Structure formats: C-alpha cells, structure tokens
Amino acid sequence: MSDVLKSLIDIVGDRGVSNSPEELWFYARDPGVLEPHLPDYVVAPKTTEQVQKIVQLANREKIPIVPMGNGMALTGLVIPLKGGIVMDMKRMNKILEVNEKARYAVVEGGTSQGVLKAYLQDHYPHLRHSLPDAPPTVTIAANVAIHGQGRLTQQYGFNSDMVTGLEVVLPTGEVCKVGSPSLGPYWFSKGPTLPDLSGLFLGWLSTTGILTKVGLKLYPNKKIREVEIFVTDRAELVPEMIYKLTHLEMLEDINAWFQPKPLMFKDNYNITIYFTGDTEEEVEFKRKMIWDAVQEFIDTKDGGFMGLQFMKDQLLEMPQRSVAGLADVPKGGGFEYSGPIALIEHFPRYAAKVLELAAKYDVLYASTARVISGGHAMMFSISFAFNRADPAMKSRVKIALEEATAFALEMGAIPWKPNFMEQKMTLAKMDPNALKLLQMVKRNLDPEGIMNPGNWEVN
C-alpha cells in the first residue's frame, strides 16, 4: 500500500477512500463529451477537518485535488485532468442552519439541491431557494462555484449572487470563513460592507479552494405558482418581448426556448413565463399584466399564448425532470451545452448560430435562454444531444460546441462553466491586466498548483 493511500485511510477511514479500478474508472469522467482521465484516488470526506487534512497532504505531496459534487456541469470540470485525488463531497450533506427571519440557510459543501428543497418544504414551507433545472443530486456548493443559475435568477441574479457566506479550505490547508461568518455567528452577507472575498472562489471552478460550507439566501415561497408560454415564430422579436416582460418587475422566471423535437415545437420560439402569488387575485392580476405587456405582438399576429394543457404540471415541476430527457432523444444518454452569458438583444444571432451548427454538424439541438437579473443578460444554452455509443456523433457535438464558444466570445459574451479548452480561449481574449490579476490571485492562493489543475491555468 502506498504511503499516500495509507495517509488517506488514516484521515477518512477505509470506506472513505478508494483506488479500486471501478471507482477510478467512474470518477475519471463526467456525462459530457470530454475524454476521461484517471485519478489516482477517490476520497469522500465527512467533515471540514478531513478536507483540511487531505488538502494538507496533497500540498505536501504535490498531488492534484479535484472536488466534485455530482459532476453534472457536463464540461469536464471534475475530470482529474492531471490525475491525483478526486474528492467526492456528497457525504458532507448536512443542513446546518436556517435563519428564518433573515432568510438564509447554511449547508455543508456536499448538500444537494434536492435535499435542501425537501427540507424547506418540510420545515419552512414559506421559504425557498433558487433551484436550478439540473437534477436534484447536484450540490449547492458546486452550483455557486460555477456561477449557476436557478428558478429565481431572473429576479435575484446568479445563484452565486445569493451566497451569504462561505467556509473554504484554501489550497494551502487553512480553513477560512468569508463574509459575516468571519466576524460572528451570522451568515447574512458574503461581503458587503467588507471587501468581497467570495470573488476569490466563486467562478474559479474549484481552482482556488474547496467550499465546505455555504450560506445561501432564501426567498418567500408564494402559495401559488403559475406559468404561461408566449409563442412567436420570429426570433428577432424575442428580445423586445422579454424587454416588455421584464419591465413588469413581477415575474419569477423567464426562459426563451426552441427545439425541433417533438415536431409541434419546430420553428417556434417559446417564452415560458413563471409568476407567483399568495392569492388567486394576485395571480390573476399578474396574468393580466403579462398579457397586456405582450398585447401588441398578439395584435400584429406575431405571437400568442399557448394552451398549456398537459404540459403545465411538467413546467411547474422543480427541478424539471424533463430537462434531463434531452439526453435520450438520440437514444444515447448524453447532451452537453455551451452556455454563454450574453446580451438578450443578441438572442436572434445566437438562435441562428444554433440552427447553423446543428445543420453543419448534423446534431440534435435544444436551446433555452434564461433571463438574468431582470434583463441585464441571459444565459443562452446551445445544447446538443448525442448518442454515447456513437463516437462520431459525440465528436461532432464536441466540435460544434467549440465553435459555439468561439462565436460567443466573438459576440462579447462570457462562457459559462467553460471546459479547459474554452477557458484557454477565454484567457487568450482577456484584457492583459485582467489576466495578470487572475495570475496574481491564483499564484498566491495555490502556490503548488494543486487545485483542479488544468482549469483556469493562468500561470
């Protein structure tokens, strides 16, 4: 037995570490299109202290370390590109605190979105968090670490904007609290009015530390949720429609989507509008406001509301189970998307690009744009499904996604959760002084370069 393995067993016990071929094979990959790379060990800590000891060991031995939630970013961010240790965080899954009146929760770094949702429903049914449409197994910490979005992003910004404090194990092994918990027992602010140190970790794709605790804002959970879909066949009108809708300042979420299958959706652009209320009167008032906001497009016969019928329950599900369904359309268990954060006015050009790439590479597409922060930007997903048993199709999807990212960068967008190649493309385009600042941060926080190496390799 190697010294490293012995040390890991000392820290987490027999059942907390594996170097069996089965775990190494599985934790070498994610469900996306990137090639796998084997780790040397997989560990599953249960406490911050164990994380700290593992990081100290990795630092001493200069072993790469890659934290993992459920590995559903799809862009290879948990693939150990340079081997080393994959740290499965999901055994750290306790909900530590809910401050009802201050509306925040504190969770351990492997707590899943689904478990927090169920916990709030059971104990604080009038509170909710911004649940992404990713499967419920994905973790809150990983979601904020990649600047994820969720059902409340239209109203309140990226899920990472909703962080109210962090506990981080730094690459050198120190445990550091960020925000109000650095001064006292309360987790109500990640930064303000202090310098916002959370920016050293959020968006860094676990290359600057491991999130072991996250404070997260909670929001009122209204008694009634409703949904409408406004449909148009003119992509160029979508930005204006969204502009009118966001002006209302009363919508939970807005998603603009288009897909060729089932055929009933082909050639249409659908804007799903979620809204909430505590009374039927409030909901009907909002519904009227929504209809009024887009009435001009109905008058010109450029759009209309879809009768939702059987779709309604599916649309109101959180998370939406049908989202994962795209993976099986080509009967093959895979999809991946490029998700640039972009201007909403560019929606028609992105939509055209999706159609162009799908035709060029003969791949199946589905696209959803989620409005961020009342219309300041959108996350535009360029999603392509593939059959895992068809390497040629998988390869075509990979190339199409690279081209999509190149296009997004040309359009001035920011790639969301970019894979290591897209990160390189991004860094190459970045203002030199911004790049220099990134280098300074990374070099100082991770002098040995052990944290998720291969990602954000600015040095």
Place this chain on the structure above:
Amino acid sequence: MDYGRSIEHGEFVHRCFRCGYCKFPIDYVDFNCPSYKAFGWDTYSPGGRMWLIRAWLNEEIKTSPRFAEILYSCAACDNCKDQCVFPKFKDFLPDIFQEAKAELVNEGKIPPKVRDYFKAITVNGNPYKLPQEERGKWADGTGFPRFSGQEYLFYVGCVGSYDEVGQKMARTVGRLLLDLGISVGMLGSEETCDGNEVRILGEIGLFTKLAEDNIKKFKKMGVKKIITLDPHALNVFKKDYPKLGGDFEAVHYTEILARLIEEKRVAFSGFSGKVTYHDSCYLGRHNLIYSPPRETLRSIPGLELVEMRRNQVSAFCCGGGGGNFFTDILGGGENSPNRVRVREAFETGAQVIAVACPNCAKMLTDAVKAEEPEAKTEVLDIAEIVWRARSKQSIYAGA
C-alpha cells in the same frame, strides 16, 4: 478467457445519463438507494452500476470482487426504476442489474456469500442449511392442516420456515387465517424454496429448476390459489411462475386480511398505540400493494397510524432485498439501510413498527436492537397486530 459477455437488455446500458434522479425518492428528502446510502460511492448507485456494466461489457474494466460487490449490493428495491426520468428504458434497470449478475454467475466469479447461498439452496433446499423435515416446524402446536385440496395453499417460504422471527410471523398468520375461517393448508416438509432470491441473484438455471418443480408439485396437489407470507414469494409467483406455466392466483396475507375486515368478518376490541407501517419493497413498489396493510391498521380502534417521511412509492428499503438478507453484502454500520429506516420510524414517535414481510421483520428487529438497546419500540407484523387487537367475539365464518 473471453466469455463474450452480453446481456439481454444491453442495448439500453449506454443510455443512462447518470443524472442521479434514481438515487432519490419522489421528493428528494434523502438518498433512497440502499446501497448508495450504505457505501456512499457513486459506483454503488443505479447510475454508477449502469455505467460500470457498460464498461465491463466493453471490457474497459475487468470482473473483480469489487465489481461483484457493487452488483450484489443492490437490494432490488426498484426505487431506481420508479424514479428514473427516462421512460423508454427505466423499467429495464432491475433487469439489467439482474442480467449482469447472471453473467457473473456464468463466469463463476460471484462473492463467496452468494456462492454459499446457492450451495445451501442446492444441497439443503434452504439457505439455513437446516433439514427439510423442519420446514413445517413453525406450525407445531397450531393444528394448521396439510394442504389437501383446500381453497388456498399457505406458502411460507424459507424465512418463515426457518428464521425465528419469520417462524413467529408464520405462526401468527397461520393461526389467524384458520381462526378467521379461511380454507387453507400448508405444505410443511414438502415445501421448497420459491426461488425469488435465487433469480435476482442471477442463478437462472437453479431458479428455473426450483420454479418448475414447485409448479409441478402445486399442479399435482391441485393448488389453484396461494396465500403467501412473504412478499418475495408473492412476487415470483405472480411475475415469474406464469412464464414457466405456473398460473396460480397468488395473494399476500395482508390482502386477505383487508378483505375480511372489509366484509366485517373481523371484530376488534382495540389496540392502543401509535403505529408506523414500513412498506416492503416486494409488496409495495414491486406489486403496488400499498393500501391493504394500511386499511387493516386504520380499521383497528385505538390504533393511530402515522406515516414515516418516506412511504409507499418513496419508502426506504430495509436492505434485505436482492438476496442481501442472506448474503449481507450491504453490511452493518450506522448507514446500513435497516438502521437508517428504524431511525426514520423513531422520528414518528410510534411505539410499533408494523411490517408485512418476514425479511423486513428480521432486518428491522435487528436494527431496533442496534439503535435502541432498551428496545422500547416493537416490530410487529400486521397479523400480530390484528391478533392482539381482535375481540374474542370475532366472527368465525365458514370455519
């Protein structure tokens, strides 16, 4: 050696997205896959198994004790099948896992505990390695008759025949059936293993032999209707025996009890206390029998039925399914499914955990002892609760 591995539903294996919905119950309150909960590695989850089976079929990983443990730690609880979000292949998940185990059996690379289970069934006819003559021992002193053309055969199964907790349960159900005037008989020392666990553990040859012998025997004796003690036996009689020509009308004893109560053929004096009911996977998810046990409990005056957080389709398995009752590959420890489940039961404040399966009865009884050394909480099968709650003036219809 190249075994040319293939499984019947192999065409679906690559279609798993490993999204992980299968790990959860319907509302995501906690992980609901017993082996994932016990081991904590993604490889021990249904998605992990799907991906590893594909790698194994493609010869990217080899057969190993670890791989066998991963497959055999599946409790066959069917939660994954119900929660998977891919309607075109979700129903095949348990089949895929069973077929992969059958391939391991063909290769002769199964865990020693599984091998020993098969050997015991082959040599002794039961996993306990006890004499065949002792099969009917549970009925000693009850006057329970041998089957001789009665309306029903009472099929007890291996756990009810040989395990202490199972025997007690068999005795209670048997006495109750007689007392309520059901025309019923047993096979006693002529009963043989139903083969449900043999099948799920992948020994298809042995299973087929057991099933064919049972079918032949039942037919020869004129059996038309079967009441089972064990939901596992119910499952195999209903789903697998018909494929081999064994078309018997199989019901679980809780269904009979619920029917008799509905027909007002049982009178109760009452049962004081709070009871929570644990759904057996083979009764619930496998055969959709959720209501009869609950209807029975609700009909008892004074009994307060409280549900555990995870119940019915979302119930958490006791960990005894998929042969784990005998092989114990899921193992002990605080994350073992039976201990997780009784902690959930304790949260309800119930004094009694009601069960309807001898495997569950044993698993949860052991877990209560481990979690609560003073053992204030009782694990009782539905029949025992009915027995205790019955008035002495019960109606004896047709006895």
